[in-house]
Amino acid sequence: MGQLGAVPDLTALPTPAFVLVEPQxxxxxxxxxxxxxxxxxxxxxxxxxxxxxxxxxxxxxxxxADTVLDAAQVFSTTDAAIEDCALCxxxxxxPRDMIKDVVTPKEAARLILDAEGRGEKTAILFxxxxxxxxxxxxxxxxxxxxxxxxxxxxxxxxxxxxxLVAYExxxxxxxxxxxxxxPPRASKAELTGFYDHLLASLVARGFFRSPDRREVQARMLxxxxxxxxxxxxxxxxxxGILKSLMRDRQT
Amino acid sequence: MGQLGAVPDLTALPTPAFVLVEPQxxxxxxxxxxxxxxxxxxxxxxxxxxxxxxxxxxxxxxxxADTVLDAAQVFSTTDAAIEDCALCxxxxxxPRDMIKDVVTPKEAARLILDAEGRGEKTAILFxxxxxxxxxxxxxxxxxxxxxxxxxxxxxxxxxxxxxLVAYExxxxxxxxxxxxxxPPRASKAELTGFYDHLLASLVARGFFRSPDRREVQARMLxxxxxxxxxxxxxxxxxxGILKSLMRDRQT
Numbered sequence: 416m417g418q419l420g421a422v423p424d425l426t427a428l429p430t431p432a433f434v435l436v437e438p439q440x441x442x443x444x445x446x447x448x449x450x451x452x453x454x455x456x457x458x459x460x461x462x463x464x465x466x467x468x469x470x471x472x473x474x475x476x477x478x479x480a481d482t483v484l485d486a487a488q489v490f491s492t493t494d495a496a497i498e499d500c501a502l503c504x505x506x507x508x509x510p511r512d513m514i515k516d517v518v519t520p521k522e523a524a525r526l527i528l529d530a531e532g533r534g535e536k537t538a539i540l541f542x543x544x545x546x547x548x549x550x551x552x553x554x555x556x557x558x559x560x561x562x563x564x565x566x567x568x569x570x571x572x573x574x575x576x577x578x579l580v581a582y583e584x585x586x587x588x589x590x591x592x593x594x595x596x597x598p599p600r601a602s603k604a605e606l607t608g609f610y611d612h613l614l615a616s617l618v619a620r621g622f623f624r625s626p627d628r629r630e631v632q633a634r635m636l637x638x639x640x641x642x643x644x645x646x647x648x649x650x651x652x653x654x655g656i657l658k659s660l661m662r663d664r665q666t
Numbered sequence: 667m668g669q670l671g672a673v674p675d676l677t678a679l680p681t682p683a684f685v686l687v688e689p690q691x692x693x694x695x696x697x698x699x700x701x702x703x704x705x706x707x708x709x710x711x712x713x714x715x716x717x718x719x720x721x722x723x724x725x726x727x728x729x730x731a732d733t734v735l736d737a738a739q740v741f742s743t744t745d746a747a748i749e750d751c752a753l754c755x756x757x758x759x760x761p762r763d764m765i766k767d768v769v770t771p772k773e774a775a776r777l778i779l780d781a782e783g784r785g786e787k788t789a790i791l792f793x794x795x796x797x798x799x800x801x802x803x804x805x806x807x808x809x810x811x812x813x814x815x816x817x818x819x820x821x822x823x824x825x826x827x828x829x830l831v832a833y834e835x836x837x838x839x840x841x842x843x844x845x846x847x848x849p850p851r852a853s854k855a856e857l858t859g860f861y862d863h864l865l866a867s868l869v870a871r872g873f874f875r876s877p878d879r880r881e882v883q884a885r886m887l888x889x890x891x892x893x894x895x896x897x898x899x900x901x902x903x904x905x906g907i908l909k910s911l912m913r914d915r916q917t
C-alpha cells in the first residue's frame with residue numbers, strides 16, 4: 416500500500432512520547448515504530464522491554480522506520496520515562512475504583528495539542544500486549560485514553576492502538592490536508608459547445624421525432640451535460656466520441 | 667490490549683463492503699478481519715485471493731474474528747465483487763491521468779453514511795499488499811480514498827489502512843460515544859466543610875502568623891479547594907488525611 420502517501424502539512428503536529436510499558440515482543444515494538452512514523456511521530460520510549468534492547472525482531476517489523484527504533488529511549492520505570500512530561504494519558508479503560516477523566520483518541524489529541532501549545536511535554540502510555548497497563552501505571556496518568564471499539568470484539572493490538580492515536584494527532588493538528596485539487600471544471604462555453612454539438616448530431620440522426628416534445632428533450636440534454644461536473648478533458652473526450660459516432664455511421 | 671473496549675452505540679453504523687483485491691497473504695486477510703471487527707464491520711469480500719480460499723494462515727491472524735472470515739465472499743473479478751454497490755471508493759492515491767475526487771477516510775465515512783441513508787450499498791477497494799490497486803480497479807471507483815500520511819514514510823500496511831477506515835466509519839456514525847460519566851463533583855457544602863476543616867487545622871497549627879495576610883491566605887486556600895474539580899470521594903480522602911495529620915502530631 417506504498418502509494419497511499421499524500422502531501423500533508425506537518426507544521427503544528429504535536430509530538431507526545433509514545434511510552435510502551437514492558438512490551439513483550441520485539442516485533443510489536445517494530446510495528447509500533449512503523450505506525451508512529453506513518454503519521455510522523457518519532458518519540459518512542461520503552462519501559463523495561465521484556466527481551467532487552469535492542470531487539471533483533473524489531474527492525475524487520477518496522478519496515479523502514481528504523482530511525483524511530485534507533486532513537487528509542489529505554490527506561491527502567493514508568494516514572495523515569497515520563498519525568499519530563501506534564502500531561503500523561505493511559506491507554507486503557509478506566510478501572511472501576513479510579514476517578515479519572517476518560518477521553519477518546521480525538522479528545523486526547525486536542526488536549527495534547529493544547530498542552531504542547533503551553534510548552535508542556537506530553538506522554539501516552541501503552542500496556543503490555545497480553546495484559547495491558549497495570550493500575551500502578553494508570554495511577555501515574557492524568558487521563559485515560561479509551562478507543563471506542565465494538566463491545567463484542569474489543570481486542571485491539573498494540574500497533575493498531577498506536578496507529579489510531581497517531582492518526583488522530585495528525586488529523587487534529589491539521590496535518591491531514593490532502594492536495595485534492597481537481598482538474599478545473601469545463602467552462603460554460605465548453606459545455607455549450609458540447610451541447611450544440613450533441614444537439615446537432617441528434618438532429619441529424621432524427622432523434623427528435625415529436626416536435627411537441629423537442630423542447631423538453633433538449634432541456635433534459637442540457638441538464639444531463641450540466642449536472643455531470645465535467646472537466647475540459649471530459650468534454651474533449653465526449654466530443655471526440657460524438658465525432659467518431661457520426662463519422663462511422665455505415666447506413 | 668483487550669481492556670481497550672468500551673460500550674459504544676452501534677446504531678447507524680454504516681456497513682460498506684471491504685473489498686480486498688487479489689490479497690497475497692492469508693495472514694493479512696486475517697488481520698483485516700480483526701481490524702474490521704474491532705469497529706463492528708463484517709462485510710469482507712475477496713477478489714481472486716492469490717493463495718485461494720479458505721487460507722489456513724487467515725484464522726490465527728484474525729485473533730477471534732472468525733465470524734468475519736467465515737462470512738467472507740470470494741469473487742473472481744472486482745466487477746463481480748461490487749455488482750450490488752452504488753458508491754465505490756479506491757484506497758490509493760490518485761493516478762496522474764485520472765480525474766476523480768480524492769477524499770480522506772473521514773470524508774469517505776460521511777459520504778458512505780449519506781449513501782447508505784439513501785439505501786445505496788457502498789464498497790471500499792483495498793489493493794494488493796505489495797503493489798496496491800491497479801488502474802483497472804481504480805477506474806471502477808467513484809472516488810479515491812487517500813489516508814493523509816507522513817510524506818517521508820507513507821507505507822501503510824493493509825490491516826492498518828483497513829482499521830483507519832473502519833475507525834472513521836465508527837466515529838462518523840456517532841458510534842464513538844464512550845460512557846465517560848465521571849463520578850459526581852463534590853457539592854459546595856462538602857467543599858465548604860473541607861475548607862472549614864482545613865482552616866481550623868491550620869489555625870490550630872499556627873499557619874496564620876501575620877494577621878494582615880490572613881484574609882489573602884484564606885482566599886488562596888478557598889481557591890485551591892475550589893479549582894481542583896474534587897469529587898465527594900476526593901473530599902473524603904482529603905479530610906481523612908487532614909484528620910490523620912492532626913491526630914498524629916507528636917509534639
